[in-house]
Amino acid sequence: MSVPPEPVLEVRGVTKRFGALVVLRGIDLVLRQGEVLGLVGDNGAGKSTLVKILSGFHQQDEGDVVVSGERVRFGSVEAARAHGIETVYQDLALIPQLPVYLNLFLGHELTKLGPLRFLDKRNMRKLSRQYLDEINVRVPSVDAEAEQLSGGQRQAVAVARAVRAATKILLLDEPLAAMGARESRLIINLVKDLASSGRISIIVIDHNYAHLFELCDRINVMQEGRITVDQAVHETSLEELTELMVSSYRRQLEDVPSAGA
Amino acid sequence: MQSGAPTPTAAPAASPPGQRREAASIARRVLHLFLYQRELTPVLITVALFVYFTIRAGSTFASELSLSSAAGYAGPIGAIAVGEVMLLVLAEIDLSAGQVFLFAPWVEYWLHGLGVPLALSILIALVVCCGVGAVNGLITLGLKVPSFVTTLAMNFVLFGLVLIYSDDAQASPIPLSASTGSPGFSSQFMGAWLWSEILWVLAITILGAVVLTRTRFGTRIIATGGNLLGAAEAGVPVRRVKMWSFVICSFLAGLVGIVDAVKYGSLDPGNFGVDYILYAVGACVIGGTALTGGRGTVVGAFIGAILIGVLEDGLTLIGVSTNDFYVWVGVVIIFAMALNAQFDRLIARSREA
Numbered sequence: 001m002s003v004p005p006e007p008v009l010e011v012r013g014v015t016k017r018f019g020a021l022v023v024l025r026g027i028d029l030v031l032r033q034g035e036v037l038g039l040v041g042d043n044g045a046g047k048s049t050l051v052k053i054l055s056g057f058h059q060q061d062e063g064d065v066v067v068s069g070e071r072v073r074f075g076s077v078e079a080a081r082a083h084g085i086e087t088v089y090q091d092l093a094l095i096p097q098l099p100v101y102l103n104l105f106l107g108h109e110l111t112k113l114g115p116l117r118f119l120d121k122r123n124m125r126k127l128s129r130q131y132l133d134e135i136n137v138r139v140p141s142v143d144a145e146a147e148q149l150s151g152g153q154r155q156a157v158a159v160a161r162a163v164r165a166a167t168k169i170l171l172l173d174e175p176l177a178a179m180g181a182r183e184s185r186l187i188i189n190l191v192k193d194l195a196s197s198g199r200i201s202i203i204v205i206d207h208n209y210a211h212l213f214e215l216c217d218r219i220n221v222m223q224e225g226r227i228t229v230d231q232a233v234h235e236t237s238l239e240e241l242t243e244l245m246v247s248s249y250r251r252q253l254e255d256v257p258s259a260g261a
Numbered sequence: 262m263q264s265g266a267p268t269p270t271a272a273p274a275a276s277p278p279g280q281r282r283e284a285a286s287i288a289r290r291v292l293h294l295f296l297y298q299r300e301l302t303p304v305l306i307t308v309a310l311f312v313y314f315t316i317r318a319g320s321t322f323a324s325e326l327s328l329s330s331a332a333g334y335a336g337p338i339g340a341i342a343v344g345e346v347m348l349l350v351l352a353e354i355d356l357s358a359g360q361v362f363l364f365a366p367w368v369e370y371w372l373h374g375l376g377v378p379l380a381l382s383i384l385i386a387l388v389v390c391c392g393v394g395a396v397n398g399l400i401t402l403g404l405k406v407p408s409f410v411t412t413l414a415m416n417f418v419l420f421g422l423v424l425i426y427s428d429d430a431q432a433s434p435i436p437l438s439a440s441t442g443s444p445g446f447s448s449q450f451m452g453a454w455l456w457s458e459i460l461w462v463l464a465i466t467i468l469g470a471v472v473l474t475r476t477r478f479g480t481r482i483i484a485t486g487g488n489l490l491g492a493a494e495a496g497v498p499v500r501r502v503k504m505w506s507f508v509i510c511s512f513l514a515g516l517v518g519i520v521d522a523v524k525y526g527s528l529d530p531g532n533f534g535v536d537y538i539l540y541a542v543g544a545c546v547i548g549g550t551a552l553t554g555g556r557g558t559v560v561g562a563f564i565g566a567i568l569i570g571v572l573e574d575g576l577t578l579i580g581v582s583t584n585d586f587y588v589w590v591g592v593v594i595i596f597a598m599a600l601n602a603q604f605d606r607l608i609a610r611s612r613e614a
Binding site (some may be wrong): 055057077079081087089092093094095096097098102105107109111116117118119121161252 | 472476490493556
């Protein structure tokens with residue numbers, strides 16, 4: 001990595017308010033081609049809001065989002081998706097009552113010709129099976145309803161769905177939340193495989209430094225709606241990284257006494 | 262949690278061990294079937310009622326006249342219930358569909374009275390029904406009024422409009438109806454024939470079931486009702502899905518409303534749609550549709566309507582007063598809902614295990 005690859009995503013001075021509440025206060029962020037970028041920060045630091053802007057679910061008040069050199073402003077999830085950006089949200093986007101294969105294809109269902117848009121169930125089942133095998137995600141059956149799966153299986157399916165659809169950028173909002181060690185391992189391997197293919201670039205939000213250290217090329221710390229630390233992982237150790245983050249929290253608490261909790 | 266009712270477990274009492282295991286496995290499979298095919302319970306109840314009334318009332322119950330009267334009772338309920346299921350799966354409700362059912366033939370009647378050709382007046386009446394559904398959707402989605410309230414209000418508005426513009430007088434005969442002379446093919450088709458209404462409803466049911474279970478629109482209805490935020494994040498246009506469902510529900514109610522009016526040949530401005538809609542929601546519930554969203558069956562709703570029709574017709578024939586009928590409908594609805602709730606609990610428990 002002597003010559004840094006082209007940035008696939010640049011965020012410049014993005015702000016976001018919800019009424020009187022200022023959530024993002026000027027975010028600057030760069031994601032390079034094939035990179036895994038970790039995003040950490042307290043609850044309420046604005047991580048999820050940033051992700052929702054990048055995925056087209058919210059719109060920023062000021063600032064620019066640049067994808068592959070093109071300034072974009074997403075009015076909808078579809079618009080972000082058209083630019084190759086897919087998201088896995090922490091609120092688990094699966095539909096409990098739909099089978100795994102329909103969850104995988106939700107939003108871009110395969111249909112047969114005709115005005116009623118009949119579902120091409122056979123093809124979706126077959127492709128789902130193939131695809132889940134390919135990325136080592138195991139479910140009891142692609143016909144199982146999502147609510148019959150374990151938490152880890154559900155998350156794996158959610159990640160798998162986004163991975164399948166993403167052509168450029170994958171946004172993972174706490175993909176490891178509420179997951180056991182074995183299930184976390186499954187998701188981490190999934191993301192690492194994907195990243196090593198170099199096909200897409202990934203932003204991961206998580207609270208677990210060890211996981212992020214293993215997963216990411218670079219880590220950004222978010223505090224109070226700003227990015228306060230930008231650290232390449234290969235230039236540091238887990239201990240150093242943890243210390244860096246803890247000290248920046250401490251600094252923040254000293255600077256802004258009223259900002260506690 | 263509070264109910265002390267024993268959940269149905271599948272262990273026969275005394276029999277040899279091997280046989281017992283086999284019997285238990287069969288029982289488990291049967292239970293599984295009932296858990297996941299919610300239509301099965303109302304079907305069995307309907308069949309049981311049918312057999313019971315045939316035995317009690319003899320051949321009069323199974324006669325064509327009697328059955329067509331049961332069908333005539335079930336038809337309107339079924340047609341309204343089919344559209345209602347889609348909204349219930351979306352975790353919405355349309356309480357105005359019963360009044361739309363009564364309103365549509367009035368619109369047709371007024372237009373025809375103004376000199377509009379019959380076919381065109383039917384068409385315009387159906388467009389007006391779609392408009393009513395669209396208004397329901399716009400108010401619910403745009404002004405964030407719960408659909409329960411929106412459609413309750415719409416119910417009163419439509420009832421009032423009929424009273425105002427009918428001058429509180431019955432319309433009879435209405436065009437196309439059997440009483441206008443020898444009914445032609447189009448009037449037979451539109452409802453004058455003994456079985457045409459129930460066939461319309463059957464066709465609507467089949468179409469509705471196919472749409473809900475086999476098309477992209479149906480999948481998006483389930484997704485929107487099952488996890489609104491998740492569906493929106495996945496790119497499902499949830500507002501459009503809801504909007505269309507309100508329109509379809511009103512359209513179906515209006516369509517069969519016209520068929521029903523042609524069948525009976527007269528319109529009574531004093532009819533109140535709430536009578537119909539409460540039976541329709543009851544039919545949905547009996548058929549296995551929860552009011553919590555994400556789950557529902559069109560076929561079940563149709564069967565629920567048939568069950569109510571058979572109950573009404575059968576109780577009348579064996580000489581029980583109509584007053585008893587209401588008690589029985591109430592009991593069946595509670596029984597169906599309680600059973601479904603217990604089924605859901607069993608499913609949840611089997612998942613934890």
